[in-house]
Amino acid sequence: MSEPEGAPPAAGTGHVPGTGNGAGVDDVAWIVDDPHHVTPQWMTAALRRGGTDTEITALRHEPVGSGQLSSSYRFHLTAAPDATDPAPPSVVLKLAAGTPAGRAQIAPGYRSEVGYYRSFATGAQIRVPRCWSADITTDGHSFTLVLEDAHPSRPGSQVHGATPTQAHAAIRNLAGLHAPFWGQEGLRDTASWLRHSDEAAIGFFGELFATAAGPFVDRFGPDLSPSDLDTLHRTADLFGRWGSHIGGRHSLIHGDYRLDNLLFSEATDGLPTEVMAVDWQSLEIGFPGRDVAYFLATALTPELRRSHEKALVRAYHDRLAEIGVPDYPFEASFHDYRLGTLQAPLITVLGAVYATNEPTENSHRMFLSMITNACAAIRDLGTLDLLAA
Incomplete structure (x- = not known):
């Protein structure tokens, strides 16, 4: 079962961060397994990567949803007052979770989810979360999505x-x-x-x-x-x-x-x-x-x-x-x-x-x-x- 994540931009406006098709990128700088490893500097870089020129000065997080093989966390953001673009008040990070065996089993699903945001979201006219950053390791066992918060949907x-x-x-x-x-x-x-x-x-x-x-x-x-x-x-x-x-x-x-x-x-x-x-x-x-x-x-x-x-x-x-x-x-x-x-x-x-x-x-x-x-x-x-x- 999946957990709530992200909020809708106008249909077809999902951002495709990074390069390539998103199905085999081993870019560990953008991939975290533990939400405690996310710093204001990391979040600033992720938002800028996705087109929001802001500076995050503080953040805190809490779990949302009840996923078994993936986990979602709502990050509440505090931005510098002189940032070029207004920062969203919160975003949702979706990460891999579960045992190594469970991750190996669900890896094709992880690839599909990251791949959709990277390869197809901008060409579709279905409402999806805005995505600032989407990456997955080469073995498909870890991934990170930075998505717009859907609350109160x-x-x-x-x-x-x-x-x-x-x-x-x-x-x-x-x-x-x-x-x-x-x-x-x-x-x-x-x-x-x-x-x-x-x-x-x-x-x-x-x-x-x-x-x-x-x-x-x-x-x-x-x-x-x-x-x-x-x-x-x-x-x-x-x-x-x-x-x-x-x-x-x-x-x-x-x-x-x-x-x-x-x-x-x-x-x-x-x-x-x-x-x-x-x-x-x-x-x-x-x-x-x-x-x-x-x-x-x-x-x-x-x-x-x-x-x-x-x-x-x-x-x-x-x-x-x-x-x-x-x-x-x-x-x-x-x-x-x-x-x-x-x-x-x-x-x-x-x-x-x-x-x-x-x-x-x-x-x-x-x-x-x-x-x-x-x-x-x-x-x-x-x-x-x-x-x-």
């Missing part, structure tokens, strides 16, 4: 779900990631670390899903309806066919675009709700419908989804067109949404079974909410019928 809750207003803001925001990279060739040529889920990779995930389905049912089965259990078993049986159905379109996808990875600033004084996406450790080249379906199928109760899904997919489709995606009819967009729904049980089951942190009552409620919502969406949308045809 708050993360969504998988257990409580999204309101239609929040869902509308989130789905339009998602289009801002997909549209600029829609069908773009050579994405991996500019970022060798970037994963690509082709048919073979989807097949591998299908094997993992089938293996994890048993332990998942052992743990959650008593709380699942017979219909949900049947949907899970049928999904495991047909998952191997999914890859051949979703290879026709690609873009950059977030891979874990869910409520807990979104920060919302609620509407006030007639202004619209704003949302930003964090936690880019699952970034890859993939089928855009996976992000759309994963969000809508897990963020909304079945009743709300049934009432609003066509309007929400329409909002996503319209935003794609505004940004410049041609020749993509709404009917195709809705079909891709139906196909993408298997992303929801895939991530939910794997996340529950392979999570490194100990299960809690809150995590149990979260995964149960996600899987029941996802199974209802798969049945309502006839996704398994599309695979069986």
